[in-house]
Amino acid sequence: MRHLIAAILVGTALVAGAQTLSAHHAGTMFDEEQTKELTGTIKEFQFTNPHSWIQVIVESKPGEAPKEWSIEWGSPNQLARQGVRPTTFKAGSKVTIKVHPMRDGSPAGSFVAAKFEDGTNIGRWE
């Protein structure tokens, strides 16, 4: 597992630089100058083409209902070569995820990094 996470870490750093060339679409709806941290529970990991999506139920302020976020990631072929698997984000697991959020404030963003409860992380956590 440690090797897998290390592979993902290195691989994601490589892919991050190549994101715009390999993405299915322009990433202009995401604000790459902003990074937002979300804490919540994985609802579903859609390991699908042309993009993977991480659906997270994000905890809100007291008194507010939790909100579902859609977080876009790479295509399975690219992610698989970096060690990502359909089981990388398990439904029900607690996670903190960094995203570049949508410019219009919608509950969506592009994936930057994630940290699990056991301290392991994926992507450019820093």
Place this chain on the structure above:
Amino acid sequence: MRVFSAAVLVTLLAASAARAQTVGGLPDWSGVWQMVGGTVFDRATQAGQGGALSHGVRERPPYNAEWEKRYQRNLKLRDEDHLPDPINTCGTPAGFPRIFNVPDTLEFVVRPEQTWILTENGPNVVRFYTDGRQHPAPEDRWPTYTGDSVGHWEGDTLVVDTVSIRNSNYPEAGDTVLDRTGLILSDAAHIVTRIRKTPDDMIEVRLTIEDPKALTMPWNVTKTFRRMPKGTRVYDYACAENNRNPVDAATGRTLILGPDGKPLGVQK
């Protein structure tokens, strides 16, 4: 004599091993390959910093005034984030010559009668016929995304002649581009492609593009491909599987669909 025999034996074994990997004495391009560099089609003439989507980046094909104007229209749309990539429909092929400008993996399947290029992204396939056939007569062919390609071998180099690609007045519906800067060609384009494996184990693709409608002189572009690690697997790229990024026909912008399948917000 014994030394001589050993040398002959080694040579014969080596030749035998080479034959085992190829068909009909053709070069061995097996394995999985990946384009070097980003998806700016003609990196040699690139102006501006960044990739094909970066504002201000453009290339310098020898366009005539009319097609330079068309390219500038596309560049302006790209700079406004209003130039959707036609392949985002998850239906139309990358086409020719964009087949040499896609990310992810490529495979070259070499047979005496035909060579195929298979790309993971798309996926796309093009066929280069080398069985001696000629292009169909003009009245028997029509513009397609991949065009019509016939080729022959000159030593270890595959020489391919391509015609009948689609005229592009992109972003009109059904038209296509060579890259995400909005680079386009007309249906009069005639492309000669020379493909070989270089001594440093790269696949080199040299394109000479003539286009009497769009270009004032031949446009030469070279693309190179590096070998991916042995054992690399090629996966599905079923673009329509879960495309949550349809293009908004009214604005040309890419949308993001939320978990309920409805667009999230409206892009400004």
